[in-house]
Amino acid sequence: NAGVTQTPKFQVLKTGQSMTLQCAQDMNHEYMSWYRQDPGMGLRLIHYSVGAGITDQGEVPNGYNVSRSTTEDFPLRLLSAAPSQTSVYFCASSYSYPGRLSSYNSPLHFGNGTRLTVT
Amino acid sequence: GQSLEQPSEVTAVEGAIVQINCTYQTSGFYGLSWYQQHDGGAPTFLSYNGLDGLEETGRFSSFLSRSDSYGYLLLQELQMKDSASYFCAVGNDYKLSFGAGTTVTVRA
Numbered sequence: 058n059a060g061v062t063q064t065p066k067f068q069v070l071k072t073g074q075s076m077t078l079q080c081a082q083d084m085n086h087e088y089m090s091w092y093r094q095d096p097g098m099g100l101r102l103i104h105y106s107v108g109a110g111i112t113d114q115g116e117v118p119n120g121y122n123v124s125r126s127t128t129e130d131f132p133l134r135l136l137s138a139a140p141s142q143t144s145v146y147f148c149a150s151s152y153s154y155p156g157r158l159s160s161y162n163s164p165l166h167f168g169n170g171t172r173l174t175v176t
Numbered sequence: 177g178q179s180l181e182q183p184s185e186v187t188a189v190e191g192a193i194v195q196i197n198c199t200y201q202t203s204g205f206y207g208l209s210w211y212q213q214h215d216g217g218a219p220t221f222l223s224y225n226g227l228d229g230l231e232e233t234g235r236f237s238s239f240l241s242r243s244d245s246y247g248y249l250l251l252q253e254l255q256m257k258d259s260a261s262y263f264c265a266v267g268n269d270y271k272l273s274f275g276a277g278t279t280v281t282v283r284a
Contacts, residue, residue: 088270090272092274097184097276098276099263099274099275099276099277100219100263100274101274102271102272102273105270105271107270113270115271116177116271116273147218147219149219154267154270155209155267155272156206156207156209156265156266156267156268156270156271156272157206157207157226157267158207158209158224158226159226164209164211164221164224165211165219165221165272166221167218167219167220168218169217169218170218
């Protein structure tokens with residue numbers, strides 16, 4: 058199994074450009090999420106999805122869009138890149154709600170990240 | 177919302193024991209999770225406490241006190257490969273929030 062696959066690994070954008078960060082998982086996980094990681098601030102939730110067709114906002118959703126047309130894919134779109142969006146982006150998935158673990162659930166499985174620089 | 181506090185850095189020598197504390201404020205608390213992240217890598221799950229008490233997984237143990245909104249991760253018999261960042265996390269309503277992370281540096 059590949060697990061959670063993110064592409065690209067690195068990206069440089071100019072201010073105002075748009076792009077899509079790709080995320081795919083092959084574990085049949087219902088829950089998928091996007092985090093950004095900045096120095097000294099840990100991981101902050103951008104958007105999440107509890108299943109195909111269902112998305113919701115996390116802690117820092119402004120400037121980002123998501124959609125979930127299939128169970129496997131959860132792309133993150135930057136509509137008009139800004140230098141403040143320079144960060145490392147992680148996609149993560151789990152069977153269900155990752156905050157309450159049980160024998161029917163699983164913790165978050167993270168992709169290897171996308172390092173984005175906006176100039 | 178949720179807030180979590182953990183120390184920013186801890187340094188210890190090989191073979192030592194390190195305890196990383198985490199205090200949290202949240203509504204609808206279900207449990208406390210811990211994740212490890214090596215430099216340049218992806219976070220990986222270490223442990224979860226849904227009930228008060230100690231959970232042990234090899235050299236690592238995690239503790240939770242719900243009444244004190246407090247938990248800790250205990251790293252025993254430290255090895256060089258344990259040099260990494262460690263994050264506590266809590267969540268409700270499908271939003272899992274992470275602390276800012278504790279960087280553990282293991283010295284020979």
